[in-house]
Amino acid sequence: MNRFLIFFAAFLMFFGLSFQSRVAAGVIKIGAINPLTGKLAKHGIEIDEGIQIAIDEFNEQNGNSGMVVELERRDDHSAPDVAMNQAEQLILKEKVVALIGGYVDSLVGPVSVVAKRNRVPYVASASLQSRLTQGKNPYFFRVSCMNGVTQPVIEFLLKWKNLRKVAILHASTPGASEFARTVEKKLKVSGVDVVVEEKARAGQPDFSPFLLKCKARGAEFIISAVFFADHLVLVRQMREMEIPVKGYIGPWGVAYESFIKEMKNMAEGLYGLTAWLPGFAYPGTEEESRRFVELYKKKFGRIPTSTSMHGYVSARVVLEAVRKAFEQGGVFSGPDLANFIRKTKLLTPMGSVEFDEKGDPRWYKQMVVQIRRGKIVPVHHEHSDAEN
Amino acid sequence: MEQFVQLFIQSFSLGSFYTLLALGFALVFSVTHILNLAHGELIILAGYVAYVLEQKLSMGLWETLPIAIAISVVSLMVVVSFVLHQRRLSELHSLIITFGIALILQNCYLGTFSANYRIIFHKSRYFSLLGGHVFISSVQLYLITLSLGAIGGLYILFRKTFIGKALRATIQDRFAAQMAGIPIPRMQLLGMVLGGIAIGIAGPLYARVSYLHPAAGIEPTIEAIILTLFAGMGRIRILLAGGWLLGVAETTTAYFLGSQWREFVSAMVLVVILIFREARGRENSV
Structure with missing residues (x-):
């Protein structure tokens, strides 16, 4: 019994310390769950690729400050139960500070429940159903909405x-x-x-x-x-x-x-x-839009779609919150990050991004x-x- | 009136499409007792072959068919032979193994063809009926004639040729057939070739009627299982009747009740028929 307790304490210390040191060294893990295989793979892959571009761009811009974001990508196989399991695994095992991604409400909904249960913010890339933001989930945000x-x-x-x-x-x-x-x-x-x-x-x-x-x-x-x-x-x-x-x-x-x-x-x-076209960005973001298209073409060899832009914007929201948390002492607790996300004011090629009290975007319009x-x-x- | 004639044409072309999707599965299951869950993936493979040939070499349906058939025959033989060579083989084992193969194939398609949805773009020719108010497209004609041709060809093979009769005997009772001197492995090989031909015909048509996607194989597999359960082993003509019945049930339900009811009604029709068949089977055995 004693031996078990010692082992258990050592286990907790090892993982606790490794997590702390990872954050202390400026390596922050973010989880992305998308349908990379199965019926919805086409759009899931597009979102995933948009997220990757945002992470690359962020690491390139903030590398000197000692802050590096690591993306943990997971495939939900276009199935809600798998999406839930992946979310649990990312939060509990990989210790991600936030979740992003998701295509269609049937996949986003279950992940938002897991995010709430574990007090980890989740910014969905493509979700519409109004009911999802009516459940008073302070950890759930999305960059698209029904209206x-x-x-x-x-x-x-x-x-x-x-x-x-x-x-x-x-x-x-x-x-x-x-x-x-x-x-x-x-x-x-x-x-x-x-x-x-x-x-x-x-x-x-x-x-x-x-x-x-x-x-x-x-x-x-x-x-x-x-x-x-x-x-x-x-x-x-x-x-x-x-x-x-x-x-x-x-x-x-x-x-x-x-x-x-x-x-x-x-x-x-x-x-x-x-919501966006490669040659038709929100006024004032033309340069960012052009850069996104260039980076995307360079990395994936094709022109991004509006779905990829949704992935990019959702990742940018989380990254902005991570940057703020890092600047304010590097505390990456779920409630703090969710607060930063709630106060987001971001101009993106898809338009201005701000969230209402339910977590829906205020200005999203296709x-x-x-x-x-x-x-x-x-x-x-x-x-x-x-x-x- | 014209609406109903048009609905009738749509029903029969859809039913013929289902029959073509199910034919390969039914043949392989009847001869080898393998429940091939990778059946849909093989249809998708034949569809992708036709798609590539159409895109790269501008080949039409009739030109792509022989190549799609050849590839389907070989790939079906590889899959079925692999399953047959397992030491412990039951229908349940075949189900699990072919499910694994289906997953492997899906991932291969994802790597090779990406997750994009693809269709074979074709310019259909139209044949007007009833003074131009009703039409039948060339693809619908292909579906109806090819399904009738395939069923007719198999009927003649089963009834009029020695090898076909041997195949039928194998389907009915393979142990009795073996005792009568029929070489079962050869019959299984023949079943695979015929099944592969059916898959090779279905694939290119699938890409013209529906769409290709790495995960699209599940739909034809389900249709094939339903129709095979409905028709029973080796009852090829019933397969066509079942396909047409399913096509009529789905189309008329969608027209009169709405698209949301089509699966429910067709499932109910099949359940009722299966119960009726079971009851009749019991009566006959008494």
Whole structure:
């Protein structure tokens, strides 16, 4: 028994000291959990890469001050239970001071619960569902929110002349369902009739019944809150079946170069949403945006997407808090870091980042873009009302 | 009226698509008793092969098919032979081993093709019906004719040729077949070749109808398992009927009740049929 106690004390001392010395030497660990494999891997990898750029940039700028950030990257396999386990492991074993990353609410939600339980701040890169920030979790923040997506879609649709009938298709995820409900409610109040409203499982091979209904009920516009892969199948069928709609908008999954590459001329005229484009940054951040694109291209050999920028911005929020904590004596306790994050005022290529009392971003708003001649062109955004 | 005719065409092309996805799995399971959970990954491999050939060499469907078939036959033989050579082999063992192989293949695809979603872009030709109000695309025609052709070809093989009859005997009772002098390993080899051909046909079509992704293999595997359970071992024609039934159930449900009900209703249809079949089987055995 005594021997066990001695061993246990030695174990605690070793890990306690090693953690202290790591922080004392200025090595701060941050954990990133993203879907790097599985169905959501495409976007998870994009977020992960954006985070890596932010960490590289931070270490390069702050290396001389003796502060080095180490990124612990984990794959949640696009599964919520794995995401939870990875969060526990990063916090308890790797002793990370904060968590970042995450794509879709079903993966972000469980991590936010673990973060709260262990009093470690978590800044999610891509999450929308309102419920996630209504649970009074002082350790949960995110750089995106539902309003920032629904608002531009509604504004854009209401500016269409004589738009009377729309159809809404949405994925069965919590965020997509909430998006559909909010848009439907607001459009109905504004006198636009939602003639078809349906939920679809991701990965469905056939959308023809939905499209036939759109045709039969005279839908003029399709709002499709499904994911990238479903847009590929749905748009292809829509074009093939010659469904006579004026427009098609996908709040996520359409405004991607890789989407245009796969769909070729079938992508022409489609509308999408994005928070940032390589050539279209928030005013005053053009230089930072250009540098991000350059670093990204150099490291990964391709142009970053808006999703990568979400990863970059979420990492920058945490890094800014870490820098402040380091400057104020190097105490990296969860509550202190969460406080620093709450007071964040950051100008990023995606816009200004500040958090409200719930942890939602105050100023997040996406812009509506259209695919024209194989290029993504902004058509409705805050900075200029270039309506078309 | 036109709407319903169009719905009917969509149903049958979707059902044919499901049949093609399930055919390779059903053949391998019937002959070797291996539950190949890497089946979907092999379809995705054939799809990726067709995708690369289409992107790099601008090959069309008919040109890519022989290459996709050859690669599918070889890869299926490697997977199934590996499983068959395990010392302790039961259906459960095959399930675990092929699940592991599926995970390995998924990671190989991720490394080779990245996590990007890919489709084979094609310009379909359209054939108008009912005065131009209804159409059938070339891909839908391929799906229907290829599934009918594959099922018809297998039917003739099983009923009219000696080797096909030997294969059928192996499927029905491999111990009795062995006692009758039928070389089981050769029949298994034949089953693998036929299964590989079916996978090689399904893959390039999968990339035209759905999308390719390293983790996309799970969907065709599930469809294949459902249809094989529904049809039973070696009942190839029932497989086509099951595919069509599933296609009709899913499409009409999605049209009349909404897309959210399609899986529920098709699952219910299959459960009811399985219960009915079980009851009939019990009656016959009494």
